[in-house]
Amino acid sequence: MDKNFDVVIIGLGPVGSLLAALLNEEGLKVLGIEKDKEIFQLPRAITINDESLRIMQSAGLEHVYSENSTPVEGAEFINSEHQRIGEALKIKGLITQNAWNPISFFHQPTTDQNIRNILEDSEIEILLEENLIDIQQKESVVEIETENLITNKKSLFTSNFLVGADGSSSTVRNLLAIEQEDLDYNREWVVVDVKLKEEIAMSQMAAQICDPKRLATYIPAHLPYKRWEFLILDDEDKKEIEKEETIQRLIEPWLKPDQYSILRSAIYKFHAVLAKDFKVQNCFLIGDAAHQTPPFMGEGMNTGFRDASNLAWKLVLALKEKDFVTALLNSYQTERRPHAQFIVENSVSIGKLMAAYAAAENPDDVPEELVNKGYASYIIPNLHEGLFFGGIADPSMGSGSLFPQFIEIKKNKIIKRKDNLLGSGFAIISKKEIELSREEEDFYNKLNTKIITIEEDQILQNHWLSSYMQMGETFIVRPDKYIFGCSSDRVSFQELTIDLKNRLRAR
Numbered sequence: 001m002d003k004n005f006d007v008v009i010i011g012l013g014p015v016g017s018l019l020a021a022l023l024n025e026e027g028l029k030v031l032g033i034e035k036d037k038e039i040f041q042l043p044r045a046i047t048i049n050d051e052s053l054r055i056m057q058s059a060g061l062e063h064v065y066s067e068n069s070t071p072v073e074g075a076e077f078i079n080s081e082h083q084r085i086g087e088a089l090k091i092k093g094l095i096t097q098n099a100w101n102p103i104s105f106f107h108q109p110t111t112d113q114n115i116r117n118i119l120e121d122s123e124i125e126i127l128l129e130e131n132l133i134d135i136q137q138k139e140s141v142v143e144i145e146t147e148n149l150i151t152n153k154k155s156l157f158t159s160n161f162l163v164g165a166d167g168s169s170s171t172v173r174n175l176l177a178i179e180q181e182d183l184d185y186n187r188e189w190v191v192v193d194v195k196l197k198e199e200i201a202m203s204q205m206a207a208q209i210c211d212p213k214r215l216a217t218y219i220p221a222h223l224p225y226k227r228w229e230f231l232i233l234d235d236e237d238k239k240e241i242e243k244e245e246t247i248q249r250l251i252e253p254w255l256k257p258d259q260y261s262i263l264r265s266a267i268y269k270f271h272a273v274l275a276k277d278f279k280v281q282n283c284f285l286i287g288d289a290a291h292q293t294p295p296f297m298g299e300g301m302n303t304g305f306r307d308a309s310n311l312a313w314k315l316v317l318a319l320k321e322k323d324f325v326t327a328l329l330n331s332y333q334t335e336r337r338p339h340a341q342f343i344v345e346n347s348v349s350i351g352k353l354m355a356a357y358a359a360a361e362n363p364d365d366v367p368e369e370l371v372n373k374g375y376a377s378y379i380i381p382n383l384h385e386g387l388f389f390g391g392i393a394d395p396s397m398g399s400g401s402l403f404p405q406f407i408e409i410k411k412n413k414i415i416k417r418k419d420n421l422l423g424s425g426f427a428i429i430s431k432k433e434i435e436l437s438r439e440e441e442d443f444y445n446k447l448n449t450k451i452i453t454i455e456e457d458q459i460l461q462n463h464w465l466s467s468y469m470q471m472g473e474t475f476i477v478r479p480d481k482y483i484f485g486c487s488s489d490r491v492s493f494q495e496l497t498i499d500l501k502n503r504l505r506a507r
């Protein structure tokens, strides 16, 4: 086996596996190092969002999820009598600009195993039962030392880039001495997964249960599964709460014991932490290695998928175009860290709102600020600072948001998702044919750019596209489908191009 790689990824959980697949699509030489032999057998993540499904399309993996998922109908806060508090989040039947349902339930062991099988059949080199033990950053390469957990044989590899996707107790993060910021949530919950023995009509709304006796969450899940999460009280015996009879008593308000079998009950400490650095020289952190969030928004893994998508094209371009390396790679942290921080903080807000509703005699007594933050948390923000026109995303030109996916619709149903038209590099999408100068052509060739002129009927088919195309005439879209900027009577296409060039070349 060769010892030199473009990218070495430590950890092949869902996030490291996605990055490996994205880089493999671009022909990079990738090594994935994983300490466990098998994938993690119990589900942790249970929801995947629209952006993640679109990212899966770029890796050719969307079928793995779409074949094993159920669209989420909504979410609500309820009291101990299971009556709704405030407005519910209703998303049944909605399709976002990414051309997928906003959120879907899925069964993680099935998807993780399928993806592992696909990676094992690909060009990616995979070493299982191999543990990272040391990293040395040299001038232009990273040296990586690993140890086989069965034979104890040590190996040395070199790579242009190293990515730590090795989860919450990340060895990469520790070896790089990256500290973590505590964002103020540390509570133990018991998570219970059950399998229904027969089909039973139950609420399809995920529920945050604001019961003063015990906070809990009910998750309808992808059938035949259901999930509950129960807060462990300060004075509670943890051994007691994991017992079958305790779990059955906690689930009693929904199901009788003969209607289901318990697949697992596990105690998790829900944390809210953020690595202080997502990048040190040529090493990067993605996924839980970079951020951990309580699962109230169902966004931990999705946040990791955004990291992988944001980093993948930057690594590809940095390896190809030596002119662009510094600013391009630094933008990973600039763009991703504040976004991940929002997700973690807002998940914590949901936890705080649940506690406030449970403590209040009347839900109207709960401060409006907390209520607004709790509910608004379900809305994922755009990116803010980074590789966008002017450096700060400007919502009036759509920059920092995802360009709508082209779709084909028949009888009100999406029959084709067409991101492949944009290719895997940059895209210039315009209402009229665009003519590039020789210099612009050279520059956009370096960015592996596709030029697309949109037909009027494409715009009419897709209300997302029509609202975006009202913002301007020509859009520059990055490989991760985020908009760099668009031309209008305020900014010319030439100005956009010069700004993009300067930003990529900055040191």
Ligand SMILES: Cc1cc2nc3c(=O)[nH]c(=O)nc-3n(C[C@H](O)[C@H](O)[C@H](O)COP(=O)(O)OP(=O)(O)OC[C@H]3O[C@@H](n4cnc5c(N)ncnc54)[C@H](O)[C@@H]3O)c2cc1C
Pocket: 010, 011, 012, 013, 014, 015, 016, 033, 034, 035, 036, 044, 045, 046, 047, 048, 130, 131, 132, 133, 165, 166, 167, 168, 169, 170, 171, 172, 191, 268, 286, 287, 288, 289, 295, 297, 298, 299, 300, 301, 302, 303, 304
């Ligand atoms: C109860 C619960 C519910 C959740 N629900 C959701 C949800 O609905 N939606 C959502 O988006 N997220 C959810 N999450 C969060 C989600 O599970 C995590 O964010 C996600 O699993 C992180 O993936 P990862 O690949 O970054 O890390 P991991 O899945 O932890 O993978 C890390 C991998 O690195 C390997 N590794 C570690 N150290 C080394 C080493 N030294 N050498 C080699 N390999 C190493 C590990 O063996 C592991 O395979 C939930 C979490 C919990 C606990």
